[in-house]
Amino acid sequence: MSAPFEFILLLGGVFCVLILASFVASILKKRVSPDDTDPVIENLAARINAWWAMVALLAIAMLFGRAGAVILFGLLSFAAMREFLTLTAKSRADHYALAAAFFVVLPVQYYLVWIDWYGLYSIFIPVYAFLLLPIISALRGETENFLTRVSETQWGLMICVFAASHVPALLTLQIPGYEGKSILLIAFLVVVVQGSDVLQYVFGKLFGRHKIAPVLSPSKTWEGFLGGVLSASILGAFLWWMTPFAFWQAFLVSLLIAVMGFFGGLVMSAIKRDKGVKDWGHLIAGHGGFVDRLDSVVFSAPIFFHVLRYFWSTV
Amino acid sequence: MTANSVFANVSANVIALFARLVTAVRAIWDGVEPVPSKRVYFANHTSNGDFVLIWAVLPPSIRRRTRPVAGSDYWLTSKLKTFIGRDVFNAVLIDRNPESREDDPIAQMAEALDGGSSLILFPEGTRNTGDDPLLPFKTGLYHLASQRPDVDLVPVWIENLNQVMPKGEILPIPLICTVRFGEALRLEAGEIKDAFLERSHAALLALKDCGDAA
Numbered sequence: 001m002s003a004p005f006e007f008i009l010l011l012g013g014v015f016c017v018l019i020l021a022s023f024v025a026s027i028l029k030k031r032v033s034p035d036d037t038d039p040v041i042e043n044l045a046a047r048i049n050a051w052w053a054m055v056a057l058l059a060i061a062m063l064f065g066r067a068g069a070v071i072l073f074g075l076l077s078f079a080a081m082r083e084f085l086t087l088t089a090k091s092r093a094d095h096y097a098l099a100a101a102f103f104v105v106l107p108v109q110y111y112l113v114w115i116d117w118y119g120l121y122s123i124f125i126p127v128y129a130f131l132l133l134p135i136i137s138a139l140r141g142e143t144e145n146f147l148t149r150v151s152e153t154q155w156g157l158m159i160c161v162f163a164a165s166h167v168p169a170l171l172t173l174q175i176p177g178y179e180g181k182s183i184l185l186i187a188f189l190v191v192v193v194q195g196s197d198v199l200q201y202v203f204g205k206l207f208g209r210h211k212i213a214p215v216l217s218p219s220k221t222w223e224g225f226l227g228g229v230l231s232a233s234i235l236g237a238f239l240w241w242m243t244p245f246a247f248w249q250a251f252l253v254s255l256l257i258a259v260m261g262f263f264g265g266l267v268m269s270a271i272k273r274d275k276g277v278k279d280w281g282h283l284i285a286g287h288g289g290f291v292d293r294l295d296s297v298v299f300s301a302p303i304f305f306h307v308l309r310y311f312w313s314t315v
Numbered sequence: 316m317t318a319n320s321v322f323a324n325v326s327a328n329v330i331a332l333f334a335r336l337v338t339a340v341r342a343i344w345d346g347v348e349p350v351p352s353k354r355v356y357f358a359n360h361t362s363n364g365d366f367v368l369i370w371a372v373l374p375p376s377i378r379r380r381t382r383p384v385a386g387s388d389y390w391l392t393s394k395l396k397t398f399i400g401r402d403v404f405n406a407v408l409i410d411r412n413p414e415s416r417e418d419d420p421i422a423q424m425a426e427a428l429d430g431g432s433s434l435i436l437f438p439e440g441t442r443n444t445g446d447d448p449l450l451p452f453k454t455g456l457y458h459l460a461s462q463r464p465d466v467d468l469v470p471v472w473i474e475n476l477n478q479v480m481p482k483g484e485i486l487p488i489p490l491i492c493t494v495r496f497g498e499a500l501r502l503e504a505g506e507i508k509d510a511f512l513e514r515s516h517a518a519l520l521a522l523k524d525c526g527d528a529a
Contacts, residue, residue, distance in 0.1 A: 082489040
């Protein structure tokens with residue numbers, strides 16, 4: 001158990017932001033919603049409280065290094081896939097295929113990340129699960145909606161397990177001059193992408209006028225998108241000291257992952273509209289479900305991973 | 316407390332915790348509040364886990380006084396089932412076969428209510444495995460309501476458990492379930508059997524539709 005000094009520094013910064021946010025929310029509550037009636041303020045308070053819990057959980061997991069990250073994201077994948085597959089098409093004939101997705105594919109993927117077998121974990125779900133799960137479903141002989149069923153299950157695995165597992169996989173990258181600090185890559189990814197979500201929310205609430213995709217998501221506005229993504233990129237640039245990046249590189253990488261995160265939210269909103277729900281789940285008060293909170297991270301993590309692997313890592 | 320009852324109590328909590336871990340079950344109180352008044356919760360029946368799920372979402376103080384009504388022809392067929400049915404969940408075990416039975420099921424249920432318990436009842440009588448969302452009700456709910464007209468009958472719709480563990484499967488798949496409690500109803504003065512069964516059936520089915528619309 002040892003955390004680089006930069007991690008403690010960042011955590012201190014995040015705590016300061018949370019204290020400030022809780023303080024602002026309590027003032028807003030006194031002024032606007034003294035009798036707990038304003039839903040926006042109530043939701044804001046619930047969101048901030050959930051952030052405290054999420055930051056604490058993530059920080060504790062990070063202290064345990066790769067084991068902590070693998071276990072935490074394995075559990076998050078489980079919770080996310082449970083939400084995802086609740087809404088997808090399935091029939092009784094898929095029972096074993098779904099059981100295999102949860103109890104075989106998910107743990108094997110995270111085990112492969114744990115033992116750092118890049119050659120297999122990078123193709124295990126796109127190749128092996130992709131080919132084997134439809135066979136299990138087909139053997140039961142139910143053909144109605146077959147393609148829809150197997151495709152939606154595969155999509156759930158790709159998003160909730162494959163993409164999410166790239167967050168702990170960051171710890172396996174070997175970057176010269178950055179030894180022993182790779183948990184900072186997770187911290188950087190999470191702070192920039194989640195920071196971008198929060199800043200989009202703040203800019204959207206304060207200045208949002210023009211909707212980007214009114215059919216998909218009434219809360220996404222051009223003002224929120226531009227303000228949030230740009231300010232998160234600037235935030236990321238100023239975190240260059242904890243990354244292997246130069247200042248300008250940190251800005252560009254942050255811009256890339258913040259934009260990917262935005263589109264992740266947009267794509268997952270499209271699926272929610274398609275399935276007729278507002279939130280993926282209910283377990284994170286104020287935020288909805290695990291997928292609601294993770295959508296931006298899962299879209300940006302594999303891209304962030306591969307950019308680092310192409311240009312910075314030696315393996 | 317005997318060792319057996321302690322073990323039964325621990326088992327009950329372990330089973331309820333397991334049900335929560337697999338299904339992340341959420342209760343929606345949509346017309347009644349979770350208060351400890353004497354009630355008959357009547358629910359759709361698609362899986363053996365149905366009463367576990369209702370039981371798991373009830374507040375602990377209410378949970379201890381709520382007994383499922385279950386078929387003795389199923390729950391007394393092995394030692395493990397007997398332990399779970401009788402000791403862990405303290406079920407009111409009724410014989411569903413009119414030919415062989417010695418006790419009157421309605422009298423057994425009325426006696427449990429008189430003893431201060433609430434009941435969980437599945438008026439379809441058997442697990443529904445077909446495409447019809449809710450089978451026609453057996454008459455038990457009506458007879459119980461006419462014998463104890465002062466007890467609230469609360470409809471409870473259980474969503475998704477049939478996909479978590481379809482009949483015949485032993486491995487549950489983790490999917491999110493909801494349990495929706497609706498507005499209580501009672502047998503009205505002069506209401507005939509068919510009208511009451513139709514009304515209670517419709518009240519339960521209406522809860523499903525509220526879930527689908529949300």
